[in-house]
Amino acid sequence: MSNQTKHTGFFASLENSPSTNEFIKGLWRENPVFVQVLGMCPVLAVSNTAENALAMGLATAFVLLMSNILVSTLRNFIPKQVRIASYILIIATFVTMVDYLIQAISVDLHKALGAFISLIVVNCLILGRAEAFASKNTIGKSMLDALGMGFGFTFALFCLGAVREILGNGSFFGIPFFPENFQEWVVMILPAGGFFTLAMWLLIFNAAKNKG
């Protein structure tokens, strides 16, 4: 726990410098998953292994970054009435691109992530940041915001994926983590395990918050 407190302190000191603030807040203080509880579906669905979780997190972060950049660039050109429609268009475009890119990297990975790549479109984190931040801020700030939120999201997904894979599969990034006849807790990679693991991480966050 003392380790935990130190971390909070470390992050807190970083937050004092304004330029890093936009970045750091998404990692910890406003973590989209653990604090804001946004975009839960991919968090639960594709966090059954560390690899999937990381890939999904990075894909989401990429879309977030690109759409934040574009939205922020165009923020003075897009009329208010068609704002949301154009954001959706932009996001869908980047998601389609990511979808093909991942297919081009590995068919297996694409199969594992399934439809959830496409579902990044409706992840409210992305639309939310576009609407709440990028449409009002400069490109630089929006980039930092997107990176912070994106990495915060990836970090959270990774936390879930790591726990679920280690316990549920006895491995970490596909590499065996335990002696040979370790008994896997299959429940962890089942849907119920997703709920339980997320609940556990939230519990830890709550406890840390109450302490700090």
Next chain:
Amino acid sequence: MTEESLWYIFINASLVNNFVLAYFLGICPFLGVSGKMETASKMGGAVTFVMIVASMCAYGIHALLVAVNAPFLQLISYIVVIASTVQLVEMFIKKMSPALFRALGIFLPLITTNCAILGLALFQTNKGYGFFESFVYALGAGAGFTLALVLMAGLREKLDFAEVPGIVKGTVLTLLVAGILSLSFMGFAGLGSQ
């Protein structure tokens, strides 16, 4: 593809592979709108309705995209067409049945860009369902979503009057209940496969 009877499609989408509890689709409304039974059942109705509309749209668009050979437009066209169709239907309902609109109205805009809706459209396309199969699939997915939401709401209303330890209160408790519900739904595994 094996022959899947319509009945099986329905059971599969609603119970065996429940959208919320097995596929993790629509988790946000599941966590957010399951506090009260009344809102939960209305939300369920609204989602089912939008699912059917979305499913029909997706069937049409898919046929069109196959015809013009432009698979890369799938996602973008699904989302745009579903969103605008729901908007149109919403306006239509507002005109035709103000009562129904009042019941579903506030939920409709929230749902349009919900991942359960888009997920349904994508899955039915992946599975290669025909028109009737898609319709039944949407009906089953909606029923399953409603069931999960309504069960959760009942439990949460009961838990409003329980001495839940402070640290567990809120989202954590909801997630734990969802986990146990998800375990319970595993009892339906393989239903219809025998």
Next chain:
Amino acid sequence: MGLFNFHKNTFKHGVHPPEHKDETSGLPIRQFPFSPLIIVPLSQHIGAPSQLVVREGQEVVRGQLLAKAGGYVSVPQHAPVSGKVRKIGNVPTISGKMTTGIYLEAFPASSQEVLEGTPIPLETATPAQILQGIQDAGIVGLGGAAFPTHVKLKIPDGKTCDTLIINGIECEPYLTTDHRVMLEQSDDIFMGIRYLLKSTGAKRCIIGIEANKQDAADYLTTHLPPGEPVTVQVVPVKYPQGAEKMLITSLLGREVPSGGLPIDVGCVVVNVATTAEIGRLLPHGRGIQERVITITGPGVKKKGNYLIPVGTPLRYVLEQVGAGENISEVYMGGPMMGVAVSNLDISITKGTSGILVFTENEVKRPSKVYPCIHCGACVDACPISLNPSQLGILAKFEAYDEMAEKHNLLDCFECGSCSYVCPSHIPLVQYFRLSKGIVRKRKAAVKG
């Protein structure tokens, strides 16, 4: 469940606490000694307190008016003994509040002759005159509620009373006053019934008696005055059969609507002791000065049914019946609904039907309260078919409005059956009393 709702000679649900009636039911009513000091509170009934008509130092004769009715919903008080008004001042009451009362010093040598008044002749009196006579006699419900009987007997415009029900149920454990009254005062009862039938216009009268008082039922049946529309009906033993709503359902299969009164289903319910009092007092124009009280419980040596002057201090009563220092709790009334006494200086009132004395042995109640385990015992006990379990949980979380709006809190008539059966020892009825008070206050605040 409507299909199974046929009339079964009793009401739904209820409980069967151990009766403990044998200890006193065979003991005839005996006159209790006069206490040297009698304290008559001016507020012994529901409604406005009576208004003094005597001064300090004045000498009064037994049965003389001490205070007149303080309004329509009020009754006068009469002197329980011949003696001297020593003081008019604050007296403690069972609720813990103080009220004005008259301290009477009994004349030690007095013959305690009762003063005669203006008789109310049964044959010639109009219903209004009978009601006036009942009020003037100071009669209130002796069944426990102490509600002025003449108010209850006044049939509202547009309603009719077809059945007069005489409540001889006495479902509270330990108590046997009504039992003895039925065995010993049948003439007064039948006379009272005549007055009541006349004043209410009812066509018939049913005396309801529980099966554990078969002797009383047989006695009354054989002595029924011929040609009069009076019958006796025996019902199974079950608490709270004596509650008027339950009794109406048991005898007639009618249900008093929620929030309504017995007259809404054409009934008036009067306790047997009240009836006997009416039958005894009205022909002589007298006022009520004493009543039958069962004194019982493990803490009492001389158990029995006593005719005790109203206003006798409780301490005096207990000393006379040999209650020792081992007593732990004293209740006015029965164990299910009676009120625990904190102060032995209070005195007997018209509403006192029993005095129950427990020693430490009986009050070693399980003190640990467990959470509700949803066993459903309370649901199976509640005669109103409420859900005490849910109400209890809501009360614990102070959701009073939800209790009233969704769970019919205000229909609870505080019989205590739920608390009695609850294995988790949750103070359910205690919660409900508080909650009802709060809900009523909130409602009043909204209205006001």
Next chain:
Amino acid sequence: MANTTTEASSFKMLQSMVGIGLFCALMIVLTFQGTLPRIEKLKAEALEKAIFKVIPGMVTKKTFQIGENNTLTEVSTVPKGARVVYAGYDENGKLKGVAIEASGMGFADVLRILYGYDPEQQAVVGFYVLESKETPGLGDKIEKDDNFLANFEALDVALAEDLTSVKNTVVTVKSGQKKNAWEVDGITGATISSRAIGNILGTSTQEMVPMIFKNKEVFEK
């Protein structure tokens, strides 16, 4: 859009939407075109790998489309919606086996498998799971459990005398109770999944094996 928008902003709206639309379309098409070759290549490789798995010893493959009346014609690309089988040959061009796709309901969802049939041995000679949502660590033993996979090294699907059906339908039996060459030894704890495989193979071989056997020469051309 019925509110008091002026001409100018209407025009601006249209302009920006069209602009964004064009930009998006461009991006998508570019990505699609850019990644297409590699995606196709990866997919083909994956398929190749699977076919290699189910037909031991094969070096080259040909794709045959199943037409109406069960006629087989060689195709170079798979037309949309067509049913195909893959024939595998060794370095001498000799037919080593035919890879057939089949599917059926498993424990959790539809199972899709590929199996290799050798007309010479009249046996199933290889097995590969293309798609499965069976429980990890349990149902997924059907693709990992060596004992189970060993069932498919030579699973008897010999034809009956009249050559129109398989003599003994493939079936899964309880673990450790395999007695005949056409039986699949089940997996304890994954009875349902392993039985599903038996059923899928039984149904598919009854349908496909006589047809393929009949058309043996088509492959050997």
Next chain:
Amino acid sequence: MLNKTLNISTSPHIVKGVGTNDIMRNVVLALLPVAAFAVYSFGLSALVVLLTTTAACVLTEHFLSKKTKNGSTVSDWSAVITGLLLGLTLPPNFPVWMAFAGGVIAIALGKFVFGGLGYNVFNPALVGRAVLQAAFPVAITTWFPAFGPERFSSFSVATFTAPFMEPATDGFTGATPLAAFKFDKITTETSDLALGIISGSTGETCAVLILLGGLYLVARNMMNWRIPVSILLTVFVVSGALYLVDSQAYPSPVFMLFSGGLMLGAVFMATDMVASPITPAGVWVYGALIGLLVVVIRIWGGLPEGVMYAILLANAVSPHIDNAIRPRVYGTQKSKLVN
């Protein structure tokens, strides 16, 4: 002169004797014969499983309640029931470390997070079992023959598996009657089923003792008889109807009643009042729902047995049953429904 400070209490001043802890203690009592038979038929391994789950539940309850409430709540005996019942639903050769984990999960996840005794919305023992079944599906479906000759002299090789390690599976795996029927259409003699001459979970095998325990509790008014009656009746009627339609494809209703965990579940687990509806009419609906789900899962589902899932699902429906089915309040016209 009488000079005594009196206690005051509010009415009613008497209470019926039975307390919640008495009820719970009696349930334990009623379970003991079942447990004893389990040990008799499966031997030492079963004993170890039962002791482990009970100890795990009691210890977890003790530590958690000590931390959050004012003092330990183990004295109410409810944790003992949870532990015993959990043990009775596990295979006799279940590894000890898994059984212990199950006990901790049953109390922590099944009871504590909801606020402890009286607040759990699911049956805690079954929550424990459901997690175990999902976590270790192989171990929990590896059965052990009853009345093995060496059952009192040696343990199953799986029993003392090192923590977090996979249990070795010995050659002892025998199918339960339900699995035998489902996969091989083999039925088992009814008398064997009733008397428990079969393999299965530790405590589910002897229907007669389970029924006797239930009768004892019903006689002492500590159990709601309507629940087991409505469950068993529904299973009998529905499976009987199917059997009449096609006696080849569907098992006989008697077989359905006496096989698997139905008896134990209907008598001791569905009757956990905390997670079941409270009104008599509601309880009939609840029982019928469980019965129906059991038949559906057993006959058309993928799993051979569905009692646990049926009860958990019905637990989840309970609040709705309580909400929808209310007795008509005295003096009101129709049952007051809250929408």
